[in-house]
Amino acid sequence: MIAAKLPASSPRVKKHIFEPFFTTKEKGKRTGFGLSTVHLMVTDVVMPGMSGRQLADRLLSLRPEVKVLYMSGYTDDAIVHHGVLDPGIAYIQKPFAPDAFASKVRQILDGRAPST
Secondary structure (H helix, E strand, C coil), rough: CCCHHCCCCCCCCCHCCCCCCCCCCCCCCCCCCHHHHEEEEEEECCCCHHHHHHHHHHHHHHHHCCEEEECCCCCCCHHHCCCCCCCEEEEECCCCCHHHHHHHHHHCCCCCCCCC
């Protein structure tokens, strides 16, 4: 759904769009279209071994321009200690409809929604 709205959304690109090192450019050329051009990390709040907030903190230390969208199927009470319900944090509750997800992503990328 996101790929269809982005440039270079051929079937070949759509098939590989979320592979972190996929590029449409030849080797030795500038970075092509790929995950790094989307500038958004989507992560679950609760994961084994590392929370979504810890993952985001690690990424943001390397790429501070990246925006983060957290999601969870847990209740607010269960995730509040993970720090993702703080003001200024972009969050979507699971389950969500594809249109709701696409809308939230668009708001974040357009700067109309809070994001880390």
